[in-house]
Amino acid sequence: MQLVLVRHPQPEVAPGVCYGSTDISTSIEAIAQVAASLRTAGLPGGLPVYASPLLRCATLAAALDVPVRLDARLAEMDFGAWEMRAWDAIPRAEVDAWAADLLHYRPGGGESVFDVARRVAAFRAELRHPAALVICHAGTIRLLSALHTGGSIEQAALRAASSPHRIGYGDVIVLKD
Numbered sequence: 001m002q003l004v005l006v007r008h009p010q011p012e013v014a015p016g017v018c019y020g021s022t023d024i025s026t027s028i029e030a031i032a033q034v035a036a037s038l039r040t041a042g043l044p045g046g047l048p049v050y051a052s053p054l055l056r057c058a059t060l061a062a063a064l065d066v067p068v069r070l071d072a073r074l075a076e077m078d079f080g081a082w083e084m085r086a087w088d089a090i091p092r093a094e095v096d097a098w099a100a101d102l103l104h105y106r107p108g109g110g111e112s113v114f115d116v117a118r119r120v121a122a123f124r125a126e127l128r129h130p131a132a133l134v135i136c137h138a139g140t141i142r143l144l145s146a147l148h149t150g151g152s153i154e155q156a157a158l159r160a161a162s163s164p165h166r167i168g169y170g171d172v173i174v175l176k177d
Helices: 028-039 055-063 092-100 113-126 138-148 153-162
Strands: 002-007 049-051 068-070 131-136 172-176
Touching: 002 138, 028 055, 049 055, 055 068, 055 131, 113 138, 113 153, 131 138, 138 153, 138 172
Parallel strands: 002 131, 049 068, 049 131
Antiparallel strands: 002 172
């Protein structure tokens, strides 16, 4: 299986704000720029396209003018009460509690990394295409990449959660078996 993973364009949110499942839009210019780069990237034609239903992904997918399957399992992690709060405003004790239990802690009462890993793994397990284009989020990309390397869902979730985040807006990552 080959997965072409694309991170959404930069959302319209202030720097330093925690956002995950909040449905934030992106500028028309950012959508157009990433869509244009995908059209000229030399990606295999005719790939089925899947996308997170959040605006920052769904809008990019729609700009490609191809059939798209929106799948809620590709959405970014729900940070509960942390959503749309400045990271600096989140009590240090809560961030430390998450760092102490990356797998099961529910930041802001939202989802745990394990919850997200299970839904992303279910999406991956149901893919029946030899290749697909997936427009999603950095967290989802990290989980799909970790699942791709093998091991249990728990192991993949811990690898994804403990690895540094270096996926830029509009980046394309290709996973091949």
